[in-house]
Amino acid sequence: MSAAAAILRRDLALLLGNGRGGPLLPVLFFCAVAVLFPFAVGPDAKLLARTGGGVLWVAALLAAILPLDRLIAPDIEAGFFDQLALRGVAEEAVCAVRLVAHWLSFGPLLVLASVPVSALLALEGETLRLLVLGLLAGTPGLAAIGLIIAALTASLRSGAALAGLLLVPLAIPLLIFGAGALAGGDPAALAFCAAISLVLCAIAPFAAGAAVRAAREG
Amino acid sequence: MQAPPPAALAARDLACRRGDRLLFRGLSLAMLPGEAMQVVGANGTGKTSLLRIxxxxxxxxxxxxxxxxxxxLLDGRLPLDEHLPLGRALAFWERIDGRxxxxxARARWGLTALEDVPVRLLSTGQRKRAGVLQANARGAPIWLLDEPLNGLDSAAAEGVEQAVAAFCAGGGAAVIASHQPFTLAGMRRIDLADYAP
Structure with a gap:
């Protein structure tokens, strides 16, 4: 348990501090999309309100790609996983902790940022509530997909580009139910989104751990 | 009748394949506590792979x-966060090891004055010494050292040899992969060329 605490402490310091590019880049990207979108489609409030939620979902999905190339690969290269394995700390445990830290480094910030930027897209009332709840339910799933992909592509030379390509199709179910809740005004879709997130979070540490071990054989 | 002491490290009939190439085969070894062994072989014959196995x-x-x-295991990499001062980077492993x-130990490896220096600014030899501390200071009974003398000046290299000697005298077993001469009394040698397919 003390090992898990030590790893979480290091992960949070790395991902929230400046050690791995910092947590601001995904949030800035997210906000930039919200700022640019009204310029691109014009100031029609009705159109913005109808499409804005979906745009923010796409922005959140793409923002989740940004930290992936620094999420696992540097620790494999520097031998962190090897030295932890020699000390009896399983890759799965390291990856489970990394999942928590990864979500904390971008999820809450995106959810918080979605409130002020939704004003730019004329989202309010029930739509805003569903958007915030949806991002809260969906971003852990995005973090889980990101972790799996980061581990799978860690030992590949052009892993970063591939990570972006791989995340997009895997995240489609989250997008359908998360953004779909906005279009239909249906909270049940959010429950589906949360369920998918939970499943992904349950799988991610094992899939990522196995990928890290497989990378040693490469 | 006394039972033989338990082997610290035993390998039977090892073979290693990397990609399409068989590096070595039929390699067996048995090491008792207190023994040291040097693994020699040309570049690419599988010294590092053997230690990882x-x-x-x-x-x-x-x-x-x-x-x-x-x-x-001490290998060519340094699992310390490059942007952190050495003291804080080592503190992570001290928390993991619970000691x-x-x-x-810092003084023995000449790291006392480097506590506040970011890891990325350390020289090759200083990085190696920090790696020795990170890998070997936690009290494991088996040491696997991959090219432990690389980048070290003669004083530090002698320090590593003395540390291995003291470790073996205390009942530890050490395997050293090195193509440089490693001075240690009573050390066995194993040449990977003998096990090439």
């Missing part, structure tokens, strides 16, 4: 490995 990080293509205790490495 012995450490349990790489699956052998054939054969089995038995370890009598925890293994410390401080202590001022005395």
């Amino acid at each position: 012995l450490a349990g990080l790489l699956r052998p293509y054939a054969g089995t490995v038995e370890r009598g205790g925890e293994v410390a 401080g490495y202590g001022a005395e």
Whole structure:
């Protein structure tokens, strides 16, 4: 348990501090999309309100790609996983902790940022509530997909580009139910989104751990 | 009749394949506590792979490995966060190991004055010494050292040799992969050329 605490402490310091590019880049990207979108489609409030939620979902999905190339690969290269394995700390445990830290480094910030930027897209009332709840339910799933992909592509030379390509199709179910809740005004879709997130979070540490071990054989 | 002491490290009939190439085969070794062994061989003959197999990080293509205790592996990499001061980077591993490495060990490896220096600014030799501390200060009974003398000046290299000697005198087993001469009384040698397919 003390090992898990030590790893979480290091992960949070790395991902929230400046050690791995910092947590601001995904949030800035997210906000930039919200700022640019009204310029691109014009100031029609009705159109913005109808499409804005979906745009923010796409922005959140793409923002989740940004930290992936620094999420696992540097620790494999520097031998962190090897030295932890020699000390009896399983890759799965390291990856489970990394999942928590990864979500904390971008999820809450995106959810918080979605409130002020939704004003730019004329989202309010029930739509805003569903958007915030949806991002809260969906971003852990995005973090889980990101972790799996980061581990799978860690030992590949052009892993970063591939990570972006791989995340997009895997995240489609989250997008359908998360953004779909906005279009239909249906909270049940959010429950589906949360369920998918939970499943992904349950799988991610094992899939990522196995990928890290497989990378040693490469 | 007395039972023989348990082997610290035993490997039977190991073979290693990397990609399409068989690096070595039929390699067996048995090490008792207190023994040291040097693995020699030209570049690319599988010294590093052998140590990783012995450490349990790489699956052998054939054969089995038995370890009598925890293994410390020192390789060419330095698992310390580059942007952190050395003291804080080492503190992570001290928390993982549940023990401080202590001022005395830091002084032995000449790291006392470097506590506040970011890891990325350390020289090759200083990085190696920090790596020795990170890998070997936690009290594992088996040491696997991959090119431990690389980048070290003669005083530090002598320090590593003395540390291995003291470790073996205390009942530890050490395997050293090195193409440089490593001075240690009573050390066995194993040449990977003898096991080439």
